[in-house]
Every structure is written in structure tokens, then in C-alpha cells.
Amino acid sequence: MPFTIHLLALAVFAQGTSEFMLAGLGPAIAADLGVSIPAAGALTSAFAVGMIIGAPLMAVVSLRWPRRRALLAFLTVFLLVHVVGALTTSYEVLLVTRVIGALANAGFLAVALVTATGLAGPGAKGRATATLLGGVTLACVVGVPAGALLGQVWGWRSAFWAVALVSMPAIVAILRAVPAGGADGSVPSARRELRALRDPRLGTVLALAALVNGATFCTFTYLAPLITDVAGLGEGWVPAGLALFGIGSFLGVTLAGRIADVRPVPLLTIGGTVLCLGWVVLALSAGSRSAAIALILVQGTLSFAVGSTLVSQVLYVAVDAPRLAGGFATAAFNVGAALGPWLGGVAIDAGLGFRGPVWVSALLTAAALIVAGVAWIVTGGTGATARPSSRRGAATG
Structure with a gap:
């Protein structure tokens, strides 16, 4: 992978940290x-x-912008609103900075996805996507705990300063290494991108991405009470359990980076099936301390291996609409991140206890498998995935 992609992942790490760090602040x-x-x-x-709103919106707004200009604009705005957030004494101003920061984050990730895949080459979209999403997983493992620690030592504002500081190297990398136009110096065509979005496979892959990511964050959000109240482990095990899930997520995107470009169908079908069964087994055996700890690692790995592969498939299916496809992929990822925790809370309120969110994760993954199966049948065996070697995205399953 070109080193620039890793620096873009650093910016994604900062943005992921910003998105989740308020849980501790x-x-x-x-x-x-x-x-x-x-x-x-x-x-x-x-x-x-x-x-959710900003990903497709910012992709459309920036469609005629060269990638370097778009990345610089979004990342600079993201950095500046964190400076304002660190300085303000007004809740209302801080709330506005969070919304603007999210819009900039969404726009940056949408453009970063197409930029990274362009720099990596036509047959390495999976590896490039995995590298970028590795920034999100590292944010869960390192960034969020570090933000909480900074907040305890120097106050919550120091975490905002840290996010701004970590974003700066990516600005330098964009200026030095990203072409002024697209990956080949071109500027995208709005008409061509909008026309390419008519491919019915795109809606299927986006739905699958939202469902799988919803399952992931449904259980992740309520992992702490699952560890303490169901598995019977002490409070000290909560950070360890969260870290294990985060380590699994990093392993998952690494695995997807090696396989998603060459064998996406086996990874999605086998991985998705095992992922669904894993949620069922975790729901049934969460009372066992050893089983719970082991399955937290396994499910984190499988969730992000399948999830990041689906994101890369969005880019393969909509190869002629990379900017808008990146925006919709980002939105689908965040729809799942919002839908899953809400459904998990509904299950808990319904009296299902803290195993309830795990059962919801199993149902969401099963729904994804059903959607994929129906798409396979309706399309006569072409399904919703695309071959990396085909520019137009010939279907394979």
C-alpha cells in the first residue's frame, strides 16, 4: 500500500476517535x-x-471538486471545529461544531475511500478499504481510551486538541502525494456517477453493509453489561473485553485486506454464516466466562472482516460512481451504527436482559444472509458482488 493511504488512515483514526470519544468525556x-x-x-x-446525512450530501456537494481539494477542505474544517470545540464555553456552540465536524468527517471518508482505492490500483480496493477502516478499529482500541485518559488528566478539552493535532500529518500528506484531480488527474463527471448508481446491486450491498454493521454495534454498545452482569466478570474486565473486540476488529480488516480482492464471495458467504452462528453461540453461552471472552475476540474479527469487505464491494459495484459510492457506503456504515444500538436498547427494555442485544445481532446478520440469498435467486445466480478484475463489476454471486 502507498504510504499516503496509511496517512489517510491516520486522519480516519482521528475522526473515529472524535466520533466515539464522548462516551468517556x-x-x-x-x-x-x-x-x-x-x-x-x-x-x-x-x-x-x-x-448519516452528510456522507451522500457532501459527496454530491464535492462531486466536481478535485480529490485533493475536497480532502483538504473537509479535513481542514474538521480540524478547525475541534479547535473551536476545545476553546468554547458554550454548549450550543459545541453542539454546532459536532454537527459540522460530522459533515466534514463524512465528506472526507467518502472521498478518502475513492482516493485510497485509486492510489492502490484497480484490483486492490479491498486492501485499500481495509487499511482506511483500520483507522476506525484503532480508534476503538487506542483512540477512545486515550481520549478518556487525557480527559481525566488534563480535562476534556485536551482530547479535542489531540484530535486536531493528529489530523495535521494527513494534511501534509494530501498536499504532497494526492494528485490535484482524481487518481489519474481527472475530475469526476456528475452525470456519469449518477447514471452508475442505477445498478440494482448497489442497493443490495448497501443494505447488507447496514445490517452487518448494525449487528456489530448492537452488541458492542452493550458489551460492558454483558461482561459484568451475564458473564459475571468484574468491572476490571470491561476495558479488557472492549480491547479484545477492538483487536478482533483490527484482525478482521487485516484479513479482509488479504482476501476481499481475490475471493470476496467465499469470505462473505462463509464469514457471514459463521458470524451469524457466532452471535447465537455467544447469546447462549455468555454466562461462561471463558466462552464469552473467546467469542468477543472471534466476533470482532468476523464482524469487521465481513463489514469491510461489503464496503469495498460497494466501490467495485459502482466503479463508475466512486465519489457517490463512497458517500453511500459511509452512510450505510453509520446507519448500522445508529440502528443497532437502538434495537439493542429495545430488546433490553422488552425484558430480554443483556443477552437481548446479542440475539438482535444474530437476527440482523440472519436478515443480511436472507437478503443476499433472495438477491442471488432473483438475479439468477449473479447476486450483488463484483469481480475485482472487471472495471464494470461483473457479478459473481
Whole structure:
């Protein structure tokens, strides 16, 4: 992989840290700004909504911009709103910066996906996608705990400064290594990209990505009570369990990076089936400490291996609409991140306990397998995936 892609992943790491770090900073922000804990929690919700709406919107807005200009604009705005967030004493201003930061994050990720895959070459979209999404997984493993630690030592504002600081090397990398136009110096055609989005396979892959990612974040959101209340482990095991899931997610995107470009269909079909069975086994055996710990690692690995492969498939299917495809892939990822935790909360409120979200994860993954199966039947065995070697994305399954 070109080194520039790793620096783009560094920016994605900073953005992923920003998206999730308020989970550990909420009480401090609430106390400092004189608002309630739920109001502080709304800062995270605002970011999620901004990501969902902003991904396709920013992709459309920036469609005629050369990639370097778009990346610089989005990343600079993202950096500046974190500076404002670190300085402000107003909750309302901080809320606005979260929304603007999410829009910039969504736009950056949409363009970064097509930029990275362009730099990597036509047959390495899976590897490039995995490298970028590796920044998200590292944010869960390293960035969020580090942000919480900074908040405890130097106050919550220091975490915002850190996110801005980590974003700076990527700005330098973009200036030096990303072509002024597209990967080949070209500027995308709005008409061509919109026409390419008519491919019915695109909607199927986006639905699969949302369902699988929803399953992932459904259980991840409620992993702490699953570890303590169901597995019976102490509070000290919560960071370890979260870290294990994060390590698994990093292993998953690494695995997908090696396989997704050459054998996406076996990875998705076999991996998706095992992932679904894994959620069922975790729901049934979560009371066993050893089984719970082992399955947390396994499910983290499988979730991100399948999920990142689906994101790369969006880019293969919509090869003539890379900018908009990246935006829709980002939106689908975040729809799942918002839908899964909500459904998990519904299951808990319905009296299913903390195993409920795991059962929801199993159902969401099963729904993804059913959607994929129906697509296979309806299309006569062509399904929704695309061959990496085909520019137009010939179907394989």
C-alpha cells in the first residue's frame, strides 16, 4: 500500500476517535458546561446524524471538486471545529461544531475511500478499504481510551486538541502525494456517477453493509453489561473485553485486506454464516466466562472482516460512481451504527436482559444472509458482488 493511504488512515483514526470519544468525556463536559448528562449524550447523537446525512450530501456537494481539494477542505474544517470545540464555553456552540465536524468527517471518508482505492490500483480496493477502516478499529482500541485518559488528566478539552493535532500529518500528506484531480488527474463527471448508481446491486450491498454493521454495534454498545452482569466478570474486565473486540476488529480488516480482492464471495458467504452462528453461540453461552471472552475476540474479527469487505464491494459495484459510492457506503456504515444500538436498547427494555442485544445481532446478520440469498435467486445466480478484475463489476454471486 502507498504510504499516503496509511496517512489517510491516520486522519480516519482521528475522526473515529472524535466520533466515539464522548462516551468517556460526557460527564466532564456536562459538569463544565452546566448541562445534563443526556444533553452531553446528545453531542454523540448529533455527530451520528451528521454522518448519516452528510456522507451522500457532501459527496454530491464535492462531486466536481478535485480529490485533493475536497480532502483538504473537509479535513481542514474538521480540524478547525475541534479547535473551536476545545476553546468554547458554550454548549450550543459545541453542539454546532459536532454537527459540522460530522459533515466534514463524512465528506472526507467518502472521498478518502475513492482516493485510497485509486492510489492502490484497480484490483486492490479491498486492501485499500481495509487499511482506511483500520483507522476506525484503532480508534476503538487506542483512540477512545486515550481520549478518556487525557480527559481525566488534563480535562476534556485536551482530547479535542489531540484530535486536531493528529489530523495535521494527513494534511501534509494530501498536499504532497494526492494528485490535484482524481487518481489519474481527472475530475469526476456528475452525470456519469449518477447514471452508475442505477445498478440494482448497489442497493443490495448497501443494505447488507447496514445490517452487518448494525449487528456489530448492537452488541458492542452493550458489551460492558454483558461482561459484568451475564458473564459475571468484574468491572476490571470491561476495558479488557472492549480491547479484545477492538483487536478482533483490527484482525478482521487485516484479513479482509488479504482476501476481499481475490475471493470476496467465499469470505462473505462463509464469514457471514459463521458470524451469524457466532452471535447465537455467544447469546447462549455468555454466562461462561471463558466462552464469552473467546467469542468477543472471534466476533470482532468476523464482524469487521465481513463489514469491510461489503464496503469495498460497494466501490467495485459502482466503479463508475466512486465519489457517490463512497458517500453511500459511509452512510450505510453509520446507519448500522445508529440502528443497532437502538434495537439493542429495545430488546433490553422488552425484558430480554443483556443477552437481548446479542440475539438482535444474530437476527440482523440472519436478515443480511436472507437478503443476499433472495438477491442471488432473483438475479439468477449473479447476486450483488463484483469481480475485482472487471472495471464494470461483473457479478459473481
